[in-house]
Amino acid sequence: MFKVIGAAFILLATTWSGFEIARGFTERPRQLRQLKSSLQALEAEIMYGHTPLRDASLKLSKQLPQPLSLFFTAFASKMENNETTVRDAWTESLQEVWKSLSLKQSEYEILVQFGETLGRHDRMSQQKQIILTLTHLEREEKEALDRQSKYEKMIKSLGFLSGLLLIIILL
Amino acid sequence: MDSVFSILPRNIGDQLRVLPEAVQDCMEEIRVRIARPLEIMAGGEPHFLPYVVTYEDSDQLLNALSQFSLYTIEEELRRGYVTIEGGHRVGLAGKVVLENSSVKAIRDISSFNIRIARQKIGAAERLVPLLFDGSWKHTLLIGAPQTGKTTLLRDIARIVSSGMDSKGIGSRKVGIVDERSEIAGCVRGIPQLELGPRVDILDSCPKAEGMMMLIRSMSPDVLVVDEIGRKEDTEAVLEAANAGIKLIITTHGNSLEEIRKRPIIQRILDEHIFERFVEVTRGAAPGTISTVRDASGKELRLGTGAAYV
Numbered sequence: 456m457f458k459v460i461g462a463a464f465i466l467l468a469t470t471w472s473g474f475e476i477a478r479g480f481t482e483r484p485r486q487l488r489q490l491k492s493s494l495q496a497l498e499a500e501i502m503y504g505h506t507p508l509r510d511a512s513l514k515l516s517k518q519l520p521q522p523l524s525l526f527f528t529a530f531a532s533k534m535e536n537n538e539t540t541v542r543d544a545w546t547e548s549l550q551e552v553w554k555s556l557s558l559k560q561s562e563y564e565i566l567v568q569f570g571e572t573l574g575r576h577d578r579m580s581q582q583k584q585i586i587l588t589l590t591h592l593e594r595e596e597k598e599a600l601d602r603q604s605k606y607e608k609m610i611k612s613l614g615f616l617s618g619l620l621l622i623i624i625l626l
Numbered sequence: 627m628d629s630v631f632s633i634l635p636r637n638i639g640d641q642l643r644v645l646p647e648a649v650q651d652c653m654e655e656i657r658v659r660i661a662r663p664l665e666i667m668a669g670g671e672p673h674f675l676p677y678v679v680t681y682e683d684s685d686q687l688l689n690a691l692s693q694f695s696l697y698t699i700e701e702e703l704r705r706g707y708v709t710i711e712g713g714h715r716v717g718l719a720g721k722v723v724l725e726n727s728s729v730k731a732i733r734d735i736s737s738f739n740i741r742i743a744r745q746k747i748g749a750a751e752r753l754v755p756l757l758f759d760g761s762w763k764h765t766l767l768i769g770a771p772q773t774g775k776t777t778l779l780r781d782i783a784r785i786v787s788s789g790m791d792s793k794g795i796g797s798r799k800v801g802i803v804d805e806r807s808e809i810a811g812c813v814r815g816i817p818q819l820e821l822g823p824r825v826d827i828l829d830s831c832p833k834a835e836g837m838m839m840l841i842r843s844m845s846p847d848v849l850v851v852d853e854i855g856r857k858e859d860t861e862a863v864l865e866a867a868n869a870g871i872k873l874i875i876t877t878h879g880n881s882l883e884e885i886r887k888r889p890i891i892q893r894i895l896d897e898h899i900f901e902r903f904v905e906v907t908r909g910a911a912p913g914t915i916s917t918v919r920d921a922s923g924k925e926l927r928l929g930t931g932a933a934y935v
Contacts, residue, residue, distance in 0.1 A: 507693035537690045538636065544694075577731060578697040 458626070465625075466618040473614015480607045482557035484599040489523050490558075490566075491592050498585045501578055508541065508574050509534045522555040545570030565591045629712035630656070630740060635686040638664060641677045649673070656740040660684050687738055691716060703731040705806075705830070713743040713811020713818035743811055745819045749774075750781035751790075756918050756926050757874075757902055758795055762786060762848050764867060764899050767876040768885055769906030775876045776852055778906060778915070780809050780819060782874055783850045787822030801846030802827045803836035809852055834858040837866050848872045860893050867899040881905050882919060902926075 493515050500511040509531050516527035529548035533539060546567055553563065569588040576584070627650070631639050634656075641664060642656070655667040660683075664675040691708050692699045702708040706729075707717045720735035757763050765782075769775035789797035804810050804827055810817035812829040821827075826844045828836040833851055840846055849866055854877045867873055879885035882903050886892055894900075903919040918926045 501695075501697055505698050507695040507698050509693060534694050537633075537686050540685065540689065541694050574692070574695045574697070576696060577700045577703075581697050 462622045462626075465621050466615070469618030469621065470615045473611050473617075476614070477607045477610040479557045480599075480603045480610070483559070484596055484603055486523060486557055487562070487592055487596040487599055489519055490562075491589055491596070493519055493523065493527070494585055494589055494592070498582055501581050501585075505578075522552055525555070526552040541574040542571050545573060559595075562592070562595055565595070627742070629710060630714055630742060633687065633690040633710060633716075634740075635683040635690075637677065638679070638683055638687075641675050642666070645675075653742055655742065656738075658684065658687060658738040658740070660736045684735065684738070688735060700731065701830070704729055706732060707806075709807040709811055709813060709818075711813050711818060713745075713813075715741045715743065715807070715811070717741065743819065745780065746777050747781065747784070747820060750778050750785060753778070753782070753904065753915065753918065754785060754790060754793060754795070757782070757904075758793070762798065762872040762874070763901040764872055765874045765902040765904060766900045767874075767904045767906060768879045768882060769876065770878060770880055770908070773906045773908040774914075775906045776808050778904070779850060779852060779874065779876050780821065783809065783825065783848075784820060784822045786848050786850075786874075787824040797822070797824050798847035799845065800825045800848050800850055801840035801844050802850045803831055803833050803840060803852075804829050805831060805833050805836070805852065809850065834862040837862040841866060841869055841871060846871060848874060851875045853877060854894075855888070855890060857890055860890055863894050864897060864899070867897075873899070880907070881917075882923060 496515055496518065497511055500506040500514065504511070506514070512527040512531040512534075516524040516531065518524075519527065526548055529551050530544055533544035533548055534541070549563065549566055549570070565588060569584060572581070572584040631642070634642070638656075638658065642650070642653075645666075649666075649668045652669040653666055654670070655665075657665040657667070658679050659665075660679055660681055662679060664677045664679055666673050666675065688696075691710065696703070699708055703718070706719070707715050709715050717737075717739035718732050718735050719737040719739075720732045723730045723733050757765055767775045767779055783800050783802060785795075786798050787800040789795050800822070802809055802821075802825060804812065807830055809819075810821055810825070810827045810829065811819050812827060815827075815829055817825065817827055826840065826846065828840060831839070833854065834856070837849060837851060840849060849871050851863075851873070852875075854860075854863060854875050863873065863875065877885060877891060879888070879891075882905065886895060898921060901921045903923075904915060905917045905919075907914055907916045920926055
């Protein structure tokens with residue numbers, strides 16, 4: 456009796472961790488996509504709305520789902536005080552929410568780079584920077600999608616099967 | 627003053643807050659230059675404060691002016707000044723970026739001049755009996771820079787738009803072409819200074835074009851324009867004056883005699899449009915009216931109305 460319950464627990468645990476890891480593979484392209492559309496929205500705010508960064512990121516935070524919205528909320532609230540710079544506010548907010556995002560180090564670098572240029576140029580150069588960042592993110596997204604199709608299913612079944620293997624060995 | 631303090635970096639704000647009230651009240655300019663002592667102009671006198679402005683201060687000031695977004699003040703960077711809430715103006719100087727040999731923007735800003743706007747309500751009340759006789763007269767205000775002609779002009783605009791019950795003057799529609807955002811101090815199109823209820827403002831619009839636009843679109847009774855002096859302005863002034871609209875205009879100069887020698891102004895004078903000339907000099911206080919003349923150049927006596935300033 457105990458053996459059956461134990462086996463069920465093992466199977467549950469490994470399957471669950473398999474799904475959890477696989478979730479990272481689905482989340483990454485999704486968040487990249489959201490990030491891309493948020494940058495496009497930011498571009499529109501800058502180019503046509505002349506909206507200051509703080510107002511623009513408040514707007515963005517309302518449009519986006521979590522956890523990306525938390526990033527823009529943090530960014531906007533950091534700019535309330537005049538003694539910071541856009542770069543610092545951007546990087547700090549990025550660090551704050553990074554743990555809850557499923558993105559990778561290379562994406563972090565891209566975003567930090569982008570933060571360096573934000574709010575420091577005229578509209579045209581600002582737009583160029585956004586387009587450049589978008590192409591970088593697109594490349595990352597393609598890679599992320601690739602990995603998703605390769606590994607997502609495999610990790611899921613790997614979790615289940617490794618649990619099964621463990622049970623067989625232990626029995 | 628609060629709107630000025632809200633944009634100043636903390637270090638600079640702290641320096642100003644400890645100044646005696648009397649100095650704070652008559653502050654005209656705050657000049658911030660990187661690596662040089664903070665200067666304030668108060669009552670026409672320069673004062674230097676024992677604080678050397680740092681690079682961070684100027685960065686913070688610029689961030690506050692642009693709300694962290696330089697692209698929002700692109701146009702202002704091209705013109706060299708930013709109007710902030712309260713109608714105060716911040717002049718900028720630094721490295722100029724050219725495009726097709728015209729100024730595109732100022733980069734590496736190293737000097738800021740915060741000019742504090744103080745509206746003197748009632749400054750022009752003494753003039754009213756001379757400028758109004760059944761209807762408003764075409765008026766030219768003449769004065770050198772910093773003499774307070776704009777202050778007078780603004781107050782005239784306020785009186786025209788709100789009327790003056792004590793003298794039986796009804797209110798009129800006023801159109802203002804505010805090329806340098808000086809008359810109304812608009813922020814996002816809304817005047818920050820008191821101008822009465824019947825004012826329509828074209829903010830930062832070229833004068834010549836703006837005058838014609840207002841005539842066509844807003845049908846003003848009185849058109850108020852600052853600092854006429856370019857060639858194309860002449861055309862617009864002549865056009866407007868003959869369109870049944872009263873003009874109240876300022877120009878640089880010391881006296882009527884002097885501006886007669888300026889070729890562009892001369893053309894306007896030759897048309898004998900203006901019925902009143904007001905010469906403004908900086909006497910004891912800015913905005914002292916020295917003489918008012920009628921169309922023929924004859925001096926008119928100023929009434930001993932309420933003392934102004």
